[in-house]
Every structure is written in C-alpha cells, then in structure tokens.
Amino acid sequence: MTIDITLTVNGTARTVRVEPRRLLADVLRHDFALSGVHVGCAHGACGCCTVHVDGTPRLACLTFAVQCDGKAIHTVESLGGVDATHPLQQAFSIEHGLQCGYCTPGFLMTLAPFVDAMVAERRVPEDAEIREAMSGNICRCTGYHGIVAAVRRAVTEQIETGSAQP
Amino acid sequence: MTSADRRHQIGGADRPRHIGARVRRVEDRRLLSGAARYLDDIRQPGMLHLGFVRAQAAHARITDIDTSALADLGAEIRVFTGQDTSGLTIKAPAGHDPKSAALPDGHQGYWRMQDSEQPLLADGVVRFVGEPIAAVLAEDAYVAEDAAERIAVAYEALPVVATMAQAQDPSIPPIFAGWTSNVYIERQMAGGDLAAARAAAAHVIRRTYYNQRQAGVPMEGRGVVAAYDPADRVLTVWSSTQIPHLVRTYLAEELGFPESRLRVVAPEVGGGFGVKGQVFVEEVLVAWLALKTGRPVKWVEDRREHLVASIHARDHLHTLTAYVAADGRLLGLEADITVDVGAYSTFPFTAGGDPGMAAKVLPGPYDIPAYAATFRALATNKCPLGTYRGVARPSAVFSQERLMDDIAAEIGMDPIELRLRNVVRTFPYKNALGFSYDEGSYAQALERVRDLVAEDRAAARASRASATTRIGVGVACFIEQSSHGTPDFTRRRVPIETGYIAARVTMEPDGEVTVDIGLQNHGQGHETVMAQVAADALGVAPENVHVRQGDTLTTPYSVGTWGSRGGPLGGGAVHEAALKIAAKLKAIAAHLLQTDASRIALHGGRAVVIGNEGSYVEIRRLARIALRNVDQMPAGMEPGLEAQCSLDGPADGTYSNAVHAAVVEIDIATGKLRLRRFVVVEDCGTILNPLIVDGQVRGGVVQGIGSALLEHFIYDEDGQPLTTSFADYLMPLAPEIPNIEVHHIETPTPRTPLGAKGLGEGGAIGPPAAIANAVADALGVPVSATPLNANTLWTLAADIRAAAETDRDG
The missing domain is CATH 3.30.365.10 (Aldehyde oxidase/xanthine dehydrogenase, molybdopterin binding domain)
Incomplete structure (x- = not known):
C-alpha cells in the first residue's frame, strides 16, 4: 500500500508516493536527496536525524513521512545554504564544534532554535544551560566543548550586532 | 631544540x-x-540492498535455514549462505614459525598462535551473537529487512564460553576444531634482572585491575557498496573504512581479483576511532556479491548490528607486582595480562594485538630497571575484539597508574611525588625491553599539573570529614609510542606488516x-x-x-x-x-x-x-x-x-607524553559522581594546528570519561548481549561533561620531519586511570575496576555511610 503525501521541504512543496511505514528520514534522504539528514541510531537516542517539522525540532527516524502530510519540513540544507553562512554554522567552524561531521546537522537543527530564543531574550546562557539544550544529541568526536563555545559565540555575536530576528 | x-x-x-x-x-x-557525502549517500543504478540474518545463539550448530516464508513476500529475493561463500574468510594469523630463523629481537616475538578464520557467512557453526548466517538481496532496503526476518534458523546448542574463567577451564571444549585450549596465544617478554629487583625490594605490592568491554561506537556505522564495471573490468568498493588500501589488498588476495582493477573508496567517514580500522567479513561479502550477481550491492549497518557485530575493545585483566625500594624507587615490575578477545582474530592487528601492546607499553614513563610480562589472548563466544583509540594503552595506563597510587598509599608517599621520583628524566632513554624513548617532558608535565590542581587537592583533604560529599583528585602520567617503523611490526609477525x-x-x-x-x-x-x-x-x-x-x-x-x-x-x-x-x-x-x-x-x-x-x-x-x-x-x-x-617511522617510534588530572565529587548517599574539573597537560612535539590538537585531545578525553564511568558491553552467562541499543550502551552526553582544560608543552622530536609526535589517541588513554585515582582519593578505598557507575560508587562508599551511621548512633 502506498499513500500520496505533500511535504513542503525547505520551502518547496512536492507530492510523493510512499509506503506508510517509510520513515521521514528515509524519504528526505532518498526521495528528496537531502544528504544532510543523517541516521545515527534509528531508535531516537542520538539526535543525528533532527529536522524541523512546522518549526519544531523532531527526530526524523521516529517519524513516519505520512505523519507529515501537509507540513513544512526544514533540514540543515535550509540553514545557511551550501556556504554554511548561518551564524551558528560559522561559530561551529570557528570554535571547532565538529570533527567527523556526522552528528553536526542534528546538533545544528536542535540548537538553532535555542540560539534564536536566547538572542530574542538578549541573554547569553550559562554553559550548563547550553549543555542541557543539547542533551538529546550525541557527539562522539568533540567532547562537546567546541559546541558549547559555538553556541555561546553565536548568541553573543548576534546580540552584539543586533542582527537577530525574533 | x-x-x-x-x-x-x-x-x-x-x-x-x-x-x-x-x-x-x-x-x-x-x-x-x-x-x-557519507557511505549511505552512495547510489548506483540497479543497486540491490543487502540484509543479514545474524546468529541469535552465542555458540551453536546450525541445523536448518528455512527460507520457505519468503515465497509469499511478493518480491524477488536472493539468499546466500555459508555454502555459497565456502572457503572465503577473514584470516588474521600472527606469529613466528619456531622452525624458521631466530627472532631479530627476542623480547617481542610471538611464536605462532592458534589460528581462527571467520567465514563470510557462518560455516555450519556460529560463535557469537550477531555473526552473519545468511545474506539476503532485494531491490529495496526495507524489503531486504523483511526477508531477513522471515528466514528461520534452527540451532543445536554448543557449550558457551562466556567468561575469561570459562575460556581457561580445561573441562570446556575449545570453540574451534583442532585447538587444544581456548587460548589464541600466550607469550612472555622480559628485560633486566628481575631476581635482583626482588632481592632488593623493601616493598612488594601486588594488585589486580580490570577494564570492561566497550568500543568506539562512531555515530556513523559501517557500510559497503560495491559495483563491477564489465567495460573496464574494474570492481569499485565504497566502504566506511579508515584503511582503503589495506581493504583493497585483502579483497584482491581473498577474491583472486587483480589489485590493479580494484578501486576502494572511503567517502566521508562519520567517525572511526579504530573501529573502522579492520577488514570486515561484510566488506569481502559485498564485493563478492557484486561480482557474483553482476549488480551493484549496498549494505548499511544498523545500530544493533554495530553494537553486537562490528568490533569490541578493552576487556583487560592485569595482575601487576611492583618491587619497590624503601625510598619509593621502582626496582622491578611483573605483569600478567589476560584479554578476552572474543570469537575471531581480526585483520590486520590480530588476536594478539591488544595483550601484546599492553605488555609492551606497561613500563610507561618510569625508569624501571627490570620488567617481565606474560600475556595471553582468550577465545570466547563474544564479538571479536579490535582496535579502539589507544589500543590496550588505556588499560595498561589504568593498571600502571592505579598501581602507582596503591604503592604511594602503601608506603605513605604523595602520589605525585612518587611519580616524580620515578619518571625518566634523561633522554634518549632505553627501557628494560630495549625501546628507545625520544625526548619528552614527563617531570615538567607532572609539576605543571601539581600546580594546576593544588587548590583542588586542598579541597579534597578538607572534604574528608564530610559524611555527605567527598572530593577526590587523581592523576595519570603516561607516554604513547606512535609512528613506530616497520621493524616494530615485523618483530610481531602480524599481517599489518608495516606502517x-x-x-x-x-x-x-x-x-x-x-x-x-x-x-x-x-x-x-x-x-x-x-x-x-x-x-x-x-x-x-x-x-x-x-x-x-x-x-x-x-x-x-x-x-x-x-x-x-x-x-x-x-x-x-x-x-x-x-x-x-x-x-x-x-x-x-x-x-x-x-x-x-x-x-x-x-x-x-x-x-x-x-x-x-x-x-x-x-x-x-x-x-x-x-x-x-x-x-x-x-x-x-x-x-x-x-x-x-x-x-616510514623511526624504528622505535616517537613518544608523546601527558599528565591528566581528574577532580571528582561523589555524593555518598547515592553514589552520583560529578566531574568538577578535567585537566590535561600534553606534549605531542611540534603542534601543527592548535585548533585541531585541542579538539583531538578533548574528544579523546570525553571518550575516556565514557570508558571510566559509563560504557559497558554486557553479556549474560549464555553469551547473549544485553546492551544492544543506545538506551543500554551509555555514552557521555553534554550535561555530565565539564569543559576540558588543555595545556601544552612542545618538545619537538628529531625523529620525524616536522618534529611532530602522535596525538590522536592520547586523550582517551588517561581518563580511566585519572578518574579511578580520584575516586580512590575521594572515598579512601582501593579501586580495581571500571566502569565506575553510580551503583559501583555507591557500593564503594559503603564504609563511609556505615561510619556516619555509627557516629550518629554513638
């Protein structure tokens, strides 16, 4: 059995025919050719596959694509384009918040809304708060140090430059 | 310079x-x-997807493989079993033929070990849960999984070797035909006059230490795609590997395919940490299937497969005996090293790799005139053991550095002072086994750490009166040989051969x-x-x-x-x-x-x-x-x-050094541990890029924290793995990790062109020892094993709770 669903992925609406059991992660990866959606555990424990469904971070490995019919999906590809220009992406690079890069899209999609919220509040979070915000994501390479520093930098710089969008 | x-x-x-x-x-x-583009992003036209039927029994004879339920699946499925791949195996023998010429250097030779060969698909017998039994090919990855689930395997149970003790029990039969015991290899290495050390010792301190079975667990699992191009007669194999040329050579030799027409590509690789530094049965099988079917074939590992059937690491049991002079000088060291290496010898570092490395590196940064080690690798019905960041060194350093603290406690000396009294200070230095150390900063690094944690040590002393929270500080001082040249490999007679x-x-x-x-x-x-x-x-x-x-x-x-x-x-x-x-x-x-x-x-x-x-x-x-x-x-x-x-590297390699210090706080009522600080002073010679050096050190340290506190592959008495998801196999998450403080000393080596020494693994080597020493310091009890999870710590704190009870009642 297959079902036609319409997903608006990174701003473009498209209808695809899928089996009901197909995971959102697989549909984004294989039907939409979005290589930035990574599957780390496929049981909802590592956060690698995090995407935004109607603006909220969701685990694409625990979501069926059919659950997202009519919804807007954003993946890491939408964040700062091919040059990775989003302030959080730039901060990740400056602070060495990534090594092998496999978990990175999931961290970015988890933390981008957190950074936006802190900038909107004009508040630089404590390290413990940053670490709590990423507690659903596993990074095996960096020891988290650079990621914490990147979040701090992205928030601080946007507050200072006033470039934040609420 | x-x-x-x-x-x-x-x-x-x-x-x-x-x-x-x-x-x-x-x-x-x-x-x-x-x-x-990682492995799963590789797609080829007409590609078939591979799913595995894997063993559910730890040791059993396969009596039937029933594929009848595939008929009503409504999809074209191809099934391959061990009969189809007969003779194709992972072969990883090690050892020197005793009949051939004498070893070039007596202390490091292995005589031939008992060989194991891992078949691509089980050859009538399975030897660990997760071993591949059948390969299923389908047009769609979901259907391949469906098909694999519908294949029923019947087993006749064989005696399971689930523990080190069982592997050494002569009443339990060997897991391989023709073997005389479940020991792959047992050898000695020695140097210096141990009898003299024994005779002169004022103190003899003997302790046993254990590090649990765990692994690297990269966030991207393994995966392989293979495609044969009949036009050019070229077989291309994409694999998430750290060693593409070695995979190519192994495939060429095992498949009888010209190496000039084989291309191996490692695309973007999502972490490896040594796990992806072996040649796996799945790589050979996918390549073979592409040749056999004429269609591109793809396999992407799922997380359960990774946890039960890729590579495990550690699982070391060491008994050390130190011969110590009255002034704290180490006169001699004896080591007995046992490693549970699981069901098969792995290529290219073999079953002898881990125990041999532990034996080789145990003298560490200390000037010990006499040393002798016996080391053995045991075969059990568990996932094979392979390389993981540090390779035996985290366990060797755990034992060595716990021993230093145990010696200090026994003779009543400050543990950092004891180390300063024993570290090598004159370079180049030749150790008891004959290895030559290039210049390092062992004493300087210790002194720097002593300064950095002075306040924490005072806080730890002050906490001794507390019945609720104790603070402890522990250090680990170590060296890491890297970049060693070809002679170091040829001595061991292992298939890696060179570096x-x-x-x-x-x-x-x-x-x-x-x-x-x-x-x-x-x-x-x-x-x-x-x-x-x-x-x-x-x-x-x-x-x-x-x-x-x-x-x-x-x-x-x-x-x-x-x-x-x-x-x-x-x-x-x-x-x-x-x-x-x-x-x-x-x-x-x-x-x-x-x-x-x-x-x-x-x-x-x-x-x-x-x-x-x-x-x-x-x-x-x-x-x-x-x-x-x-x-x-x-x-x-x-x-x-x-x-x-x-x-090629210099014959004896270069020696990086570091001192790690952990400051822990333990809640006596619950056993909950908080890492207050983790400090690293490291020396990797010339720093090529400080951003990357710091990142490698910090990442390694956090893996080492996982080794010390959390990560544990557990098997039950039937050889069934109990930690098959990330809900059971626990790795460090951000909230429990402190910022890792990294300090550098640069002592460039004359042995490499840029003065650089190895640094990728060092971060992971020190934390189990440093944290265990900190726990021992905090609780005032000996610590002999990892992981130090809350349950273990709660048990270790029992005496403090009992004393508090007595005080209250009194």
Whole structure:
C-alpha cells in the first residue's frame, strides 16, 4: 500500500508516493536527496536525524513521512545554504564544534532554535544551560566543548550586532 | 631544540607561516551545510540492498535455514549462505614459525598462535551473537529487512564460553576444531634482572585491575557498496573504512581479483576511532556479491548490528607486582595480562594485538630497571575484539597508574611525588625491553599539573570529614609510542606488516597544488593540516592546496589512518614531497633571476631573492614554465612538478607524553559522581594546528570519561548481549561533561620531519586511570575496576555511610 503525501521541504512543496511505514528520514534522504539528514541510531537516542517539522525540532527516524502530510519540513540544507553562512554554522567552524561531521546537522537543527530564543531574550546562557539544550544529541568526536563555545559565540555575536530576528 | 627553532628550520630560509597556526578547517563548509557525502549517500543504478540474518545463539550448530516464508513476500529475493561463500574468510594469523630463523629481537616475538578464520557467512557453526548466517538481496532496503526476518534458523546448542574463567577451564571444549585450549596465544617478554629487583625490594605490592568491554561506537556505522564495471573490468568498493588500501589488498588476495582493477573508496567517514580500522567479513561479502550477481550491492549497518557485530575493545585483566625500594624507587615490575578477545582474530592487528601492546607499553614513563610480562589472548563466544583509540594503552595506563597510587598509599608517599621520583628524566632513554624513548617532558608535565590542581587537592583533604560529599583528585602520567617503523611490526609477525604513509604533491600549470595522501579522514582535519604543511614548503597559501584522500585510484599506497600517525608521518611525507617541488621551483627561479638556487626563498606566492624582496618571480609563472613553457627551464631539466614521499617511522617510534588530572565529587548517599574539573597537560612535539590538537585531545578525553564511568558491553552467562541499543550502551552526553582544560608543552622530536609526535589517541588513554585515582582519593578505598557507575560508587562508599551511621548512633 502506498499513500500520496505533500511535504513542503525547505520551502518547496512536492507530492510523493510512499509506503506508510517509510520513515521521514528515509524519504528526505532518498526521495528528496537531502544528504544532510543523517541516521545515527534509528531508535531516537542520538539526535543525528533532527529536522524541523512546522518549526519544531523532531527526530526524523521516529517519524513516519505520512505523519507529515501537509507540513513544512526544514533540514540543515535550509540553514545557511551550501556556504554554511548561518551564524551558528560559522561559530561551529570557528570554535571547532565538529570533527567527523556526522552528528553536526542534528546538533545544528536542535540548537538553532535555542540560539534564536536566547538572542530574542538578549541573554547569553550559562554553559550548563547550553549543555542541557543539547542533551538529546550525541557527539562522539568533540567532547562537546567546541559546541558549547559555538553556541555561546553565536548568541553573543548576534546580540552584539543586533542582527537577530525574533 | 625549541619548537620555534624547529619551525624556523622547516623549509630552510622560508620561515613557516601556516604550520602552528590556528587555521580554521577547510572541511567544515561541506559538513556544516549537509553537502558531505557519507557511505549511505552512495547510489548506483540497479543497486540491490543487502540484509543479514545474524546468529541469535552465542555458540551453536546450525541445523536448518528455512527460507520457505519468503515465497509469499511478493518480491524477488536472493539468499546466500555459508555454502555459497565456502572457503572465503577473514584470516588474521600472527606469529613466528619456531622452525624458521631466530627472532631479530627476542623480547617481542610471538611464536605462532592458534589460528581462527571467520567465514563470510557462518560455516555450519556460529560463535557469537550477531555473526552473519545468511545474506539476503532485494531491490529495496526495507524489503531486504523483511526477508531477513522471515528466514528461520534452527540451532543445536554448543557449550558457551562466556567468561575469561570459562575460556581457561580445561573441562570446556575449545570453540574451534583442532585447538587444544581456548587460548589464541600466550607469550612472555622480559628485560633486566628481575631476581635482583626482588632481592632488593623493601616493598612488594601486588594488585589486580580490570577494564570492561566497550568500543568506539562512531555515530556513523559501517557500510559497503560495491559495483563491477564489465567495460573496464574494474570492481569499485565504497566502504566506511579508515584503511582503503589495506581493504583493497585483502579483497584482491581473498577474491583472486587483480589489485590493479580494484578501486576502494572511503567517502566521508562519520567517525572511526579504530573501529573502522579492520577488514570486515561484510566488506569481502559485498564485493563478492557484486561480482557474483553482476549488480551493484549496498549494505548499511544498523545500530544493533554495530553494537553486537562490528568490533569490541578493552576487556583487560592485569595482575601487576611492583618491587619497590624503601625510598619509593621502582626496582622491578611483573605483569600478567589476560584479554578476552572474543570469537575471531581480526585483520590486520590480530588476536594478539591488544595483550601484546599492553605488555609492551606497561613500563610507561618510569625508569624501571627490570620488567617481565606474560600475556595471553582468550577465545570466547563474544564479538571479536579490535582496535579502539589507544589500543590496550588505556588499560595498561589504568593498571600502571592505579598501581602507582596503591604503592604511594602503601608506603605513605604523595602520589605525585612518587611519580616524580620515578619518571625518566634523561633522554634518549632505553627501557628494560630495549625501546628507545625520544625526548619528552614527563617531570615538567607532572609539576605543571601539581600546580594546576593544588587548590583542588586542598579541597579534597578538607572534604574528608564530610559524611555527605567527598572530593577526590587523581592523576595519570603516561607516554604513547606512535609512528613506530616497520621493524616494530615485523618483530610481531602480524599481517599489518608495516606502517608507512605516502603523499604525492603536484603543482598544476596555474600554480595550484594537489596533495594526494594515503590517509583517510574521519574527523582529524587532514585536509586543513596537510594544506598548511604543503603551503609552508611551497610558499603558497593553504587555500591554494587541494588535499585528496580515501580513494585508492588517486592516492599512493599507504596503511591508512590509525595509530596517531597522520600528523607525524602523513605531515612528514607531505613536507618531504613538497620540498622536492620547492627545490625545482627554486632552480627555475634562480635560472630566470640569474642567481644561485640557495639564494631563493619561497613565500607569499613568490620566489624571492633572499635579501632583495624586490627581485622575484611569481610561483604561478614558475609552474607555468615547468609544465607548459618548458623552453624557459634550465637546460636539461625534466618538465613537470610532481613528487612523492613514502615515509616510514623511526624504528622505535616517537613518544608523546601527558599528565591528566581528574577532580571528582561523589555524593555518598547515592553514589552520583560529578566531574568538577578535567585537566590535561600534553606534549605531542611540534603542534601543527592548535585548533585541531585541542579538539583531538578533548574528544579523546570525553571518550575516556565514557570508558571510566559509563560504557559497558554486557553479556549474560549464555553469551547473549544485553546492551544492544543506545538506551543500554551509555555514552557521555553534554550535561555530565565539564569543559576540558588543555595545556601544552612542545618538545619537538628529531625523529620525524616536522618534529611532530602522535596525538590522536592520547586523550582517551588517561581518563580511566585519572578518574579511578580520584575516586580512590575521594572515598579512601582501593579501586580495581571500571566502569565506575553510580551503583559501583555507591557500593564503594559503603564504609563511609556505615561510619556516619555509627557516629550518629554513638
């Protein structure tokens, strides 16, 4: 059995025919050719596959694509384009918040809304708060140090430059 | 020589501008944007998907494989079993034939071990849960999984060897036919006069230590795609591996396929940590299936497969005996080392790799005149053991550094003072086994750490009166041999055979530079560092250097990325190859500027006359001349700008050193541990890029924290794995990890071209020892095993709780 669903992925609406059991992660990866959606555990424990469904971070490995019919999906590809220009992406690079890069899209999609919220509040979070915000994501390479520093930098710089969008 | 002196020498008169700089990584853009292509992003037209039927019994004879339920699946399915792949195996023998010539160096030889061969698909018997039994091919990955689930395997149980004790119990039969026991290998190594040490000792301290079974667990699992092109008769295999050339050689030999027509590509690799440094049955099988079916075949591992059937690590039991003089000097050390290496010997480091490494490195940073070790590898019905960051060193350092604290406690000496009394201070130093250490900063690093944690040690002492919260400080002082040359491998007679890294540097007609290197990046930032190195030697900017790796089609033969060799040997090879091109550029420039080549320096994109910056030629123009306008070259000079260097390591390698310090706080009522601080003072010789060095150290430390506190592959008495998801196998998450403080000392080595020593693994080596010492300090009890989870800590704190009860009642 297959079902036609319409997903608006990174701003473009498209209808695809899928089996009901197909995971959102697989549909984004294989039907939409979005290589930035990574599957780390496929049981909802590592956060690698995090995407935004109607603006909220969701685990694409625990979501069926059919659950997202009519919804807007954003993946890491939408964040700062091919040059990775989003302030959080730039901060990740400056602070060495990534090594092998496999978990990175999931961290970015988890933390981008957190950074936006802190900038909107004009508040630089404590390290413990940053670490709590990423507690659903596993990074095996960096020891988290650079990621914490990147979040701090992205928030601080946007507050200072006033470039934040609420 | 100071690091600055050393750096000044690099490139002769051309002062380096990029080596040592905190250069941002060129890899980051594609990784951050989602554009990077990992294994699962490889697609081929007409590709079939592979699913596995894996063993559910730890040790059993297969009596039936029933595929009848596939008929009503409504899809075309192909099934292969061990009968189809008969004779194809992973072979990883080690050892020296006792009938052949004497060993070149007596202390390190292994006589032949009992060999195991792992069949691609089980050959009538399964020996661990997760071993592949049948391969299922379907047009769709979901359907391949459906099909694998519908195949029913019937087993006849065989006696399970689930523990070290059972593996050494002569009443339990060996798990391989023809074996006389469940011991792959048991050997000795020794040096110095241990009898004299025993006779002179004022204290004899004997302790047993254990590190649990765990593994590297990269966030991307394994995966393989293979496609045969009948037009060119070329078989291309993509694999998420650290060792593409070694995979190619193994495939060629095992499949009888010409190596010149085999191409192995490691695409972007999502972490490896040593796990992806073996050749696996799945790699050989996928390649074989592509040849057999004529269709591209793809297999992507799921997380459960990874946890039960890739590679496990550690699982070391050590008993050490120290012979100590009255003043705390170590006179001699004896070690008995047992490692549970699981069901099969792995390629290329073998079943003997872990116990042999532990035996080799146990003398560590200390001046111990006499040393003897017995080491053995046991076969059990568990996932095979392979390499993981540090390879035996975390366990060796755990035992060595717990022992130092236990000695200090026994003789009533400060543990840092005891270490300072024993560390090697004169270099080069030859240890009891005959290994020569290059210069390091062992005492200096200890003194630095002593200063850094002085306040924490005072806080720890002050907490001794507390019945609710105790603070403890522990240190671990260690060295790490890396970059060792071919003799170190040939002595051991293991299939790895050598450890050289090759690089080819090419300057194109527009002056842009290509570096092809036989490493494979899986997070280390090779593209950035190698560009820095080439740029300095050639006088160009790192942005003008394109580094390629991981593809055997473009890169020169090398052993791949493992053993912390990328910086010292990979960087060294790029440097040496680039210098050959630099010499040619200088000769052409000297010809054009009518001066001597020794008077030309390369920097800022120009070949400049030294002392006369206004007299120069653009390097771009020199490249154009060397490749296109060759009439302008000096008479008789060969056209082209391409050079290669294959760099083997120095015979005994280089020795990085570090001291780690952990400050812990333990809640006595619950056993909950909080890491208040983790401090590293490390010396990896010349720092090529401090951004990357710090990242490697911090990442390694957090893996080591996982080893110390959390990570544990647990098997029950039937050999069933109990930790088959991330809900059961616990790795460090951000909230429980502190910021990791990293301090550097730079003692460049004369043994590698850039003065660099290995650094990728060191971070993971110290934490189990440092944290265990901190726990012992906090609770005032001996600590002999990891992981130190809350349950264990709560048990260790029992005496403190009991004393508090007594106080209250009294």
